[in-house]
Amino acid sequence: MLDHVGSYAGDPILSLMEKFAADETVGKANLGIGLYYDDNGRIPILCSVGEAAQALRNNPQPHTYLPMEGLSRLRECIQDLVFGKDTDAVREGRVATIQTIGGSGALHVAARFIRAYFPDSAVWISDPTWDNHRPLLESAGLNVGVYPYYDAKTQGVDIEGMIATLNGLPEKSIVLLQPSCHNPTGCDLTPDQWDRVVDIMEQRRLIPFMDMAYQGFGDGLNEDASPIRKLIARSMTVFVSNSFSKNFSLYGERVGGLSVVCANADVAGRVLGQLKSIVRTIYSSPPLHGARIIATVLEDPTMHQMWEAEIEQMRVRIKSMRKILREVMEANIPSMDASYLTTQRGMFSYTGLTPEETFWLKDEKAIYMVQSGRICVAGLSEQNAPRVAEALAEVMARRQQVAALTGC
Ligand code: KET
Numbered sequence: 001m002l003d004h005v006g007s008y009a010g011d012p013i014l015s016l017m018e019k020f021a022a023d024e025t026v027g028k029a030n031l032g033i034g035l036y037y038d039d040n041g042r043i044p045i046l047c048s049v050g051e052a053a054q055a056l057r058n059n060p061q062p063h064t065y066l067p068m069e070g071l072s073r074l075r076e077c078i079q080d081l082v083f084g085k086d087t088d089a090v091r092e093g094r095v096a097t098i099q100t101i102g103g104s105g106a107l108h109v110a111a112r113f114i115r116a117y118f119p120d121s122a123v124w125i126s127d128p129t130w131d132n133h134r135p136l137l138e139s140a141g142l143n144v145g146v147y148p149y150y151d152a153k154t155q156g157v158d159i160e161g162m163i164a165t166l167n168g169l170p171e172k173s174i175v176l177l178q179p180s181c182h183n184p185t186g187c188d189l190t191p192d193q194w195d196r197v198v199d200i201m202e203q204r205r206l207i208p209f210m211d212m213a214y215q216g217f218g219d220g221l222n223e224d225a226s227p228i229r230k231l232i233a234r235s236m237t238v239f240v241s242n243s244f245s246k247n248f249s250l251y252g253e254r255v256g257g258l259s260v261v262c263a264n265a266d267v268a269g270r271v272l273g274q275l276k277s278i279v280r281t282i283y284s285s286p287p288l289h290g291a292r293i294i295a296t297v298l299e300d301p302t303m304h305q306m307w308e309a310e311i312e313q314m315r316v317r318i319k320s321m322r323k324i325l326r327e328v329m330e331a332n333i334p335s336m337d338a339s340y341l342t343t344q345r346g347m348f349s350y351t352g353l354t355p356e357e358t359f360w361l362k363d364e365k366a367i368y369m370v371q372s373g374r375i376c377v378a379g380l381s382e383q384n385a386p387r388v389a390e391a392l393a394e395v396m397a398r399r400q401q402v403a404a405l406t407g408c
Pocket residue numbers: 013014032033034035101102103104105130132178183211212213243244245255256
């Protein structure tokens with residue numbers, strides 16, 4: 001009966017993580033999936049999270065079902081964090097927010113909503129983008145288009161190409177944007193470039209869909225959310241998915257949020273109802289434990305402060321890893337300008353390596369990275385950074401030798 005089921009080719013990011021786990025090489029480095037490691041090469045349990053978990057153990061609560069929309073305490077915290085405290089839209093009750101199963105769950109629920117209420121709209125994603133965006137959106141029945149984003153020549157954003165494409169999109173097209181720490185390139189728009197994009201979105205009546213998976217890893221919690229705040233200041237309809245996987249180091253608890261900023265409280269109430277009905281048909285209601293931990297941290301002033309300090313530590317460590325990587329690479333190949341490593345932000349950098357070069361690094365050096373040449377800088381530590389940088393430099397040097405031999 002099941003003979004017609006084909007084999008799964010695997011996921012470019014998650015399958016790599018399975019291979020890494022099975023690799024017994026001492027000193028292996030995981031720069032594949034977006035996981036933050038500390039300087040001892042461990043995935044941290046944040047102190048703020050530990051304290052909240054202890055507080056929950058001290059005051060056990062029944063493991064009841066959450067409502068379809070999730071824990072209301074957490075939903076309020078999401079609104080504060082994403083939109084800022086006392087924002088007009090939130091105060092006016094115009095924002096429909098649900099707790100979701102990570103950022104991925106938020107994207108899926110939103111995709112189902114868009115399919116139902118904007119059946120003629122395609123979703124436009126950046127070229128390149130997170131490897132899972134297209135399959136996730138298409139699996140919900142949406143048409144997906146791409147807008148130019150990364151310019152390999154400048155190792156920055158092709159802002160003119162992006163704007164030209166946005167300018168040509170039909171009204172009510174959905175434009176998926178990452179407000180900060182762009183995955184996979186690490187290249188973000190400048191504040192002025194965001195102003196231009198927001199102007200065009202408003203003029204052309206496009207619908208922004210902001211996917212924020214790395215809040216706090218770029219410049220700070222508020223700074224990283226500033227493009228979202230620019231959009232809501234224009235009274236536009238905005239979809240926002242946010243993930244707590246990385247900034248709480250709570251990957252496996254699967255906590256995220258989906259917010260839809262609406263024209264008024266009446267519309268927001270109906271949108272919330274429809275989001276609940278979508279949730280009911282997929283997983284009924286979200287998980288409880290991670291939501292309680294995050295709400296406990298965010299509501300308690302001491303734990304909240306501790307968490308902000310921990311995010312800052314992670315952000316600073318990522319920046320210092322970028323610096324080490326750049327220095328060792330430039331020292332190994334004096335003709336090389338690796339300044340892109342320190343201008344890009346967040347967990348990821350685009351190295352420009354070919355898939356073959358990434359396979360070589362995996363097989364020969366036990367250095368794991370996504371085939372697209374994306375590395376997760378947060379997987380570096382003081383111990384493994386020099387070794388990784390030397391291996392990267394070796395690949396670049398081999399490439400230069402081949403170019404010299406073949407003349408191309
Ligand atoms: N959006 C973006 C842009 C993103 O990079 C991820 C995860 C998600 C959403 C999903 O968030 P989550 O809360 O984990 O469901 N990205 C990393 C992990 C993965 O691929 O699943 C990554 O790119 O490595």
